[in-house]
Amino acid sequence: MNLEAKKKALSFVKTEKISCVNYASLSAAAQNLGYTIIDYTRGINNENVATLISEFRLEELVKQTNGFIFSSGDYRLIFINKDLSGRERLIVLAHEIGHIVCKHIHSGQGTGFNVQDEYEANEFTHYLLNPPFSERMKTWAAKHKKALISFFIALVLAAGSISAAFTIKKQNSYYGEYYITSTGAKYHKKDCVFVKNKDNARRLTKEEFDSGAYAPCEMCLPDGRQ
Numbered sequence: 001m002n003l004e005a006k007k008k009a010l011s012f013v014k015t016e017k018i019s020c021v022n023y024a025s026l027s028a029a030a031q032n033l034g035y036t037i038i039d040y041t042r043g044i045n046n047e048n049v050a051t052l053i054s055e056f057r058l059e060e061l062v063k064q065t066n067g068f069i070f071s072s073g074d075y076r077l078i079f080i081n082k083d084l085s086g087r088e089r090l091i092v093l094a095h096e097i098g099h100i101v102c103k104h105i106h107s108g109q110g111t112g113f114n115v116q117d118e119y120e121a122n123e124f125t126h127y128l129l130n131p132p133f134s135e136r137m138k139t140w141a142a143k144h145k146k147a148l149i150s151f152f153i154a155l156v157l158a159a160g161s162i163s164a165a166f167t168i169k170k171q172n173s174y175y176g177e178y179y180i181t182s183t184g185a186k187y188h189k190k191d192c193v194f195v196k197n198k199d200n201a202r203r204l205t206k207e208e209f210d211s212g213a214y215a216p217c218e219m220c221l222p223d224g225r226q
Ligand SMILES: [Zn+2]
Pocket: 095, 099, 111, 117, 118, 121
């Protein structure tokens, strides 16, 4: 039994104020840690996901794993195979959060396949998804108090309003150098993979910014999450 992993799992639940461990609450906690969850399939991905995979050469990881972390520069991404069952996705997300919490992530690479790291992430997952009995009772009590809040977080996630919240925050600090494409509703830093080398990319005007029609890209403009 790895007491460290157990301690880390319990303190993670406490720090992130998770009243009920499920996919929505773990997603919110991952966002809080500065990570964006990317749902991918081993089949055909949408344009943005396909761009990330090819730009960062993640084809092999996509083929060989059901989830992994990619961290480089401003990009902190958790990739999860969306074709898994709900229970499997929860396990994969918990495992990847384990890597983050146990500090296995080094910039400029995907999660390694270090045996010790994998073991610790699995132990973390075990304790996160199967808390000890007394913790479970506390969790149950807290759940009722916080049910409304959890529901609200889930709603916010579902509606994708997180980007909208960033827009409001960003409005006062905007001072130029952002780019958009003719098809996207997000604005980006100049070197973001979504605008770099794209024929239809151009600079965002003040009027367009003020119109509120564009939100900051979660990948290259993750401010406000750290
Ligand atoms: Zn792992």
